[in-house]
Amino acid sequence: MSEFCMPSLGSDMEDGTLIEWEKQPGDTVNRGDVIAVVETQKGAIEVEVYEDGVLEKVLVNLGDKLPVGTPLAIIGDGSGSSSMSRNAVSEPLAQTISSNKDSNKSIDIDSVSIADAVAIADTGEKNQPVTATVAQNRVRATPAAKKLALDSNIDLVSLSGSGPDSAIVLDDVKSAIRTSVSGESVPLRESSSESGNAPDVSKSEVATKRTAMDGMRAAIAAAMSRSKREIPHFYLSHTVQLDKLMAFVSEKNAQRIPEHRLAYGALYIKAVALAVSKYPEFNGHYKEEKYIASKAIHIGMAINIRGGGLVAPAIHHCDSLGIDDTMEKLKDLVARVRNGRFKAAEISDPTLTISSLGDRGVDSLYGVIFPPQVAIIGIGTPGSTVQIVDGSIEPIHTVTITLAADHRVCDGHRGSLFLRDIGRYLNEPDKLQ
Amino acid sequence: MSENVQSIAVESLRHIAPDINIDDVDPKMDLRDAFDIDSMDFLNLVSRLAKELELEIPEKDYPDMVQSLDALVNYLKHRTA
Numbered sequence: 001m002s003e004f005c006m007p008s009l010g011s012d013m014e015d016g017t018l019i020e021w022e023k024q025p026g027d028t029v030n031r032g033d034v035i036a037v038v039e040t041q042k043g044a045i046e047v048e049v050y051e052d053g054v055l056e057k058v059l060v061n062l063g064d065k066l067p068v069g070t071p072l073a074i075i076g077d078g079s080g081s082s083s084m085s086r087n088a089v090s091e092p093l094a095q096t097i098s099s100n101k102d103s104n105k106s107i108d109i110d111s112v113s114i115a116d117a118v119a120i121a122d123t124g125e126k127n128q129p130v131t132a133t134v135a136q137n138r139v140r141a142t143p144a145a146k147k148l149a150l151d152s153n154i155d156l157v158s159l160s161g162s163g164p165d166s167a168i169v170l171d172d173v174k175s176a177i178r179t180s181v182s183g184e185s186v187p188l189r190e191s192s193s194e195s196g197n198a199p200d201v202s203k204s205e206v207a208t209k210r211t212a213m214d215g216m217r218a219a220i221a222a223a224m225s226r227s228k229r230e231i232p233h234f235y236l237s238h239t240v241q242l243d244k245l246m247a248f249v250s251e252k253n254a255q256r257i258p259e260h261r262l263a264y265g266a267l268y269i270k271a272v273a274l275a276v277s278k279y280p281e282f283n284g285h286y287k288e289e290k291y292i293a294s295k296a297i298h299i300g301m302a303i304n305i306r307g308g309g310l311v312a313p314a315i316h317h318c319d320s321l322g323i324d325d326t327m328e329k330l331k332d333l334v335a336r337v338r339n340g341r342f343k344a345a346e347i348s349d350p351t352l353t354i355s356s357l358g359d360r361g362v363d364s365l366y367g368v369i370f371p372p373q374v375a376i377i378g379i380g381t382p383g384s385t386v387q388i389v390d391g392s393i394e395p396i397h398t399v400t401i402t403l404a405a406d407h408r409v410c411d412g413h414r415g416s417l418f419l420r421d422i423g424r425y426l427n428e429p430d431k432l433q
Numbered sequence: 434m435s436e437n438v439q440s441i442a443v444e445s446l447r448h449i450a451p452d453i454n455i456d457d458v459d460p461k462m463d464l465r466d467a468f469d470i471d472s473m474d475f476l477n478l479v480s481r482l483a484k485e486l487e488l489e490i491p492e493k494d495y496p497d498m499v500q501s502l503d504a505l506v507n508y509l510k511h512r513t514a
Contacts (some may be wrong), residue, residue, distance in 0.1 A: 253492045258480040261492065306452050306469065334473050358471045364478050 003059075003071035004035060004050065007344055009045055017065045018072060019144040020169050022046070022057045022203065029075065036072065037170075039144050047344045053077050062167060062343065096425040144170045216309040227371050231286075235366050236415050239425035242382050242397040248429035264382075265301065265356055266327035270432040271425035272298045272354055272377055273318035279418040280401075281410040282375040283351045291374065291409045300350025301330065303337045311337055312353045312370060313346035323433050357381045364400040374406035377422070399426075438486065438509045444500070445481045449474045467502060471472040475499065488512055 006016055020037040023029055034046040035055065056076040060066060145168045149156050152173070161168035227233075245267060253261040276283045280293035297319045300312040315321070315329045336342045355367045356379035363383060367376035380400040386393040403419045425431060443455055450468040458467045465475065475495070483490045486509060490498075498505050 248490065258476060258483050261476060263476055265473065304471065306450070331473065331476075335477075341501060359466050360471070 001074045004073040004075050006066045006068050006070045008068045014068045027055050029055050045344050105190050145173045148173045223238040224368050227368050231369050231403050234407050235404050236419050237402045238402045238419045239398050240426050242399050244427050245429050262327050266330050271422050274425050275421040286374050287372050294351040298351045300353035302355035314350035366402050367404045374409045376404050378402040439506050441485050442506050449478050464499045
């Protein structure tokens, strides 16, 4: 039996508000399942459970604002669940908290500053004026749902709740907003018509949007300031020929429907993951004056958020994923980031980050390391140039890749070998599959 | 059909770039700049258009499509004609 506790989703997080249970008492849970949704000042974050078992008892109420480390639920092993559950209940809660405060077994609470860069990305769809507000307080609803309803001028009385005891949860309000503004500014809605009237952008909408952006800006500012204050960066740059990779991608994609096509981002992730396995000094975390290399390779991918800001959540175990799986995971991650909701583990545990400018940028990007990581790979916009072969020139495509790394952990020599190996993998695309 | 193509193109762009008001877009401007879409967004756009219009859209046609909103609509009209 263990406790599922309020996770720390960033070094500056002191508390969070439990806004949804994704599992109910009696449900079986498996490692990696999303068990709850926690709202922080930076957005709604899905929290995963880190063991297999049964959700035996919920210890707190929805809507409670709770300090990091507070036990939220009891996870049992299923077999002796009822007796353990009874034991847990018979203990005074305060005692349970104090005895388990330091041993958060059920959730990884590594605090990592990239978590600071989380924000709700879909504020645009949340604030459309709809109807007048009536008696919001008499309805059972989560605080996040109430706030969104209030901001959006939605009448909670008119909604039916899908949460426990029919409480109205955030998703209920969101779907009400989607229904009422169909066709306007609503991503991922399949059948919206074009005829919806564009609601005026009210002052409150602008204000809410600005608040969300300010939160994200502040989070990025904190993480990046800490990085530049604490990490002695060194920078290396390497220009790599891209023609073989381009031919590889074109050939693959020619035989595929758009949904199954590859994007360069997936191949960059794969090349970096394969290369870094030989350079552990770039894949890990620097904490408390000590560098700890990570065995697992979880590549964080910097993803731009429409309207400003970015987050860099991880794709896990990139070294053991095939290229198609990498692409699927990347697409899924981008879609969820743009919807403003992703998993706690994804933001808290990247071991190395890639930031790629895509096809509309400039030649090169020199990244700022996300602490406590120790390196970031920058990938510029591919371009064309000429090279001299046997005295004559030929046109080629190139991309410039850069490395920013932590000089406390390693030196430029190893960095240059690492960067060169990434380039080598990009020129041997068959190895990236 | 051609008006339908136009509205499907606009609607698909709305899903990809919900914050952009289509009335503010210069229809001759580079599509990626006008809607601030990256390669992943564009792939999603192509996937959606291919499904909605039941078209095969090969990757080699992308350069024709990204030139502008007008170019995209013209391309789709031509392909569905």
